[in-house]
Amino acid sequence: MTPNAHLETTTATVLTGTDLVRSFGKTPALRGVSCAIRAGEIVAITGPSGSGKSTLLLCLAGVLAPDAGAVNFGGRRIDQLSEAERSRLRRTELGVLFQFGQLVPELTVGENVALPLLLSGARRREALGTASEWLDRFGVADLAQRYPGELSGGQQQRAAVARSLVTEPRVLFADEPTGALDSLAGEQLLTQLTRVARENGTAVLIVTHEAQVAAYAQREITLWDGSVVDDGSTAAPTEAPQPVATFEDDEEG
Numbered sequence: 578m579t580p581n582a583h584l585e586t587t588t589a590t591v592l593t594g595t596d597l598v599r600s601f602g603k604t605p606a607l608r609g610v611s612c613a614i615r616a617g618e619i620v621a622i623t624g625p626s627g628s629g630k631s632t633l634l635l636c637l638a639g640v641l642a643p644d645a646g647a648v649n650f651g652g653r654r655i656d657q658l659s660e661a662e663r664s665r666l667r668r669t670e671l672g673v674l675f676q677f678g679q680l681v682p683e684l685t686v687g688e689n690v691a692l693p694l695l696l697s698g699a700r701r702r703e704a705l706g707t708a709s710e711w712l713d714r715f716g717v718a719d720l721a722q723r724y725p726g727e728l729s730g731g732q733q734q735r736a737a738v739a740r741s742l743v744t745e746p747r748v749l750f751a752d753e754p755t756g757a758l759d760s761l762a763g764e765q766l767l768t769q770l771t772r773v774a775r776e777n778g779t780a781v782l783i784v785t786h787e788a789q790v791a792a793y794a795q796r797e798i799t800l801w802d803g804s805v806v807d808d809g810s811t812a813a814p815t816e817a818p819q820p821v822a823t824f825e826d827d828e829e830g
């Protein structure tokens with residue numbers, strides 16, 4: 578066994594927030610939040626209304642700048658990037674999904690899903706082909722030619738999820754993604770989203786106040802009044818150090 582063989586079984590951290598502070602006027606939303614997200618893990622951000630969940634998500638996604646603290650993604654301080662650089666990152670390596678998927682009503686469902694690829698310079702035919710594959714993964718490929726207004730809420734949100742994953746981001750940020758859906762449609766969406774994310778190795782951060790939604794996550798980060806009160810790290814496999822081979826072991830072996 579090599580001295581660092583244990584590292585090969587440790588899932589790498591893909592995103593970290595360190596001591597994040599953010600206020601809106603005199604209202605503190607985050608009071609020094611730190612968290613680490615590993616590649617491919619599905620994490621729920623929970624807590625009561627106003628505890629800072631959405632603010633944390635938006636800071637980690639590079640949508641909102643923290644007043645203090647750092648956000649590291651893939652070795653880069655994304656809180657220090659320009660707006661143009663952050664928005665490029667959100668078109669490529671980070672995906673963002675909101676409660677209402679915000680499909681563009683004038684575009685077909687297929688065009689909507691292809692949009693992030695088109696904005697990144699892909700050819701129309703290829704982008705539509707890839708979009709159709711992603712719609713298929715969410716069971717709505719037959720709706721590609723329709724307009725968003727002709728779809729149910731659940732179908733629209735599945736198309737929005739397909740759009741948020743079409744660039745195969747390393748992290749998907751989802752704010753109350755099932756909040757506008759009935760419980761059956763919400764469960765279908767979460768089942769498909771978590772399955773596809775696992776298949777692709779995409780980490781997913783889901784802001785939710787619903788226990789049923791949090792149950793789909795491997796770990797729960799709980800906020801209270803702008804602070805983390807529990808980050809589920811006792812349940813996380815890499816937080817508890819495992820016995821590893823020492824140099825002495827190697828010399829003996």
Ligand SMILES: Nc1ncnc2c1ncn2[C@@H]1O[C@H](COP(=O)(O)OP(=O)(O)OP(=O)(O)O)[C@@H](O)[C@H]1O
Binds near residue numbers: 627629631
């Ligand atoms: N754009 C804003 N302008 C002013 N205050 C804001 C803004 N966004 C958030 N806040 C305040 O910051 C605090 C945290 O809000 P945030 O939306 O992050 O909480 P939340 O846990 O996501 O709440 P909810 O579950 O109700 O969506 C709240 O006091 C909220 O009123």
